[in-house]
Each structure stands twice: as structure tokens, then as C-alpha cells.
Amino acid sequence: MGRRKSRKKIRARPRRTLPKIFQCPKCGTSSVSVNIAKNKESVQVVCTLCGLFANLEYREFYQTVDYYARFLDLYEKQMAEV
Ligand SMILES: [Zn+2]
Numbered sequence: 768m769g770r771r772k773s774r775k776k777i778r779a780r781p782r783r784t785l786p787k788i789f790q791c792p793k794c795g796t797s798s799v800s801v802n803i804a805k806n807k808e809s810v811q812v813v814c815t816l817c818g819l820f821a822n823l824e825y826r827e828f829y830q831t832v833d834y835y836a837r838f839l840d841l842y843e844k845q846m847a848e849v
Pocket of ligand 1: 791792793794795796798814815816817818819
């Protein structure tokens with residue numbers, strides 16, 4: 768009695784590790800990886816299964832998911848053009 772319920776501690780969340788593998792819009796598998804070049808001049812997004820590939824400009828404020836979104840955009844545009 769008289770015991771206080773221990774409050775749930777609000778922990779500062781450690782930074783989530785950014786996802787690196789995404790789903791491929793072409794073959795549908797989770798085989799798309801985002802590789803930022805060491806010199807930070809370009810970013811390659813590639814599906815290791817079907818070989819779908821995009822070479823993107825490096826942007827400082829982008830995260831891997833943003834490159835992936837660009838990758839999807841490009842893919843859709845490509846599809847529209849064909
Ligand atoms: Zn693929």
C-alpha cells in the first residue's frame with residue numbers, strides 16, 4: 768500500500784537505424800538497396816534481383832527512404848514513357 772505505480776520512463780529513443788533494403792517496384796521483392804557513394808557525389812539505388820537501377824544525385828538532407836522515393840518516381844516515369 769502507498770506504493771506508487773512506477774511511472775513509465777520516457778526514454779529517449781536511440782536513433783532508428785535507417786532502412787537500407789526496400790521493395791522493388793518491378794519485381795516486387797525486397798531487394799532494393801541504396802548505396803551512397805563514399806565521395807558523396809552520387810547515390811545508386813539498385814535492385815539486386817532484377818537489376819533495376821537508378822543513379823541519383825546526392826543530397827545532404829536526404830535519407831535512404833528519400834532516395835528510394837525518387838527511385839520509385841523515376842521508375843513510374845519510365846513506365847509512362849514506354
Ligand atoms: Zn527488382
